Amino acid sequence: GKVRQALTGGSAASRVLEVMGQRMVDRNFAAGIEARLHHKDYGLVLEAARRAGVPVPLTAAVAQQLNALMAQGWGRDDTASLLRVLEQQ
Numbered sequence: 001g002k003v004r005q006a007l008t009g010g011s012a013a014s015r016v017l018e019v020m021g022q023r024m025v026d027r028n029f030a031a032g033i034e035a036r037l038h039h040k041d042y043g044l045v046l047e048a049a050r051r052a053g054v055p056v057p058l059t060a061a062v063a064q065q066l067n068a069l070m071a072q073g074w075g076r077d078d079t080a081s082l083l084r085v086l087e088q089q
Contacts, residue, residue, distance in 0.1 A: 001025045023080035035082070036075030039066040 004021035007013065023029070042063040049056040068085045069075065 020080050023078060024083040027083075029074070029077040029081040029084075031076055032078045032080075034076050035066065035069050035079045038079050039063075039070055039075065042066055 004017070004025055007017055008021065023032075042059065045059055046056065046063055049059065065082055065085050068088075069077075069082055072084070074081045074084065
């Protein structure tokens with residue numbers, strides 16, 4: 001909650017941070033957008049970047065977190081459930 005409050009009070013503030021951050025604070029992982037869909041999309045982005053020879057290190061890092069989320073069986077939960085992956089690290 002404190003991290004969300006600090007970020008929303010500065011230049012990192014956004015509607016996505018406001019909504020997703022609150023879902024994380026509330027530990028509300030009921031699917032809004034299922035994480036498995038983002039997992040699929042990140043795979044498509046990584047493949048397109050590979051074909052184009054474009055490095056996308058941040059995208060690759062998030063894709064690894066989504067892989068971990070999927071391995072835990074949380075693919076049908078909201079993407080806010082990435083919080084649980086971060087907590088395990």
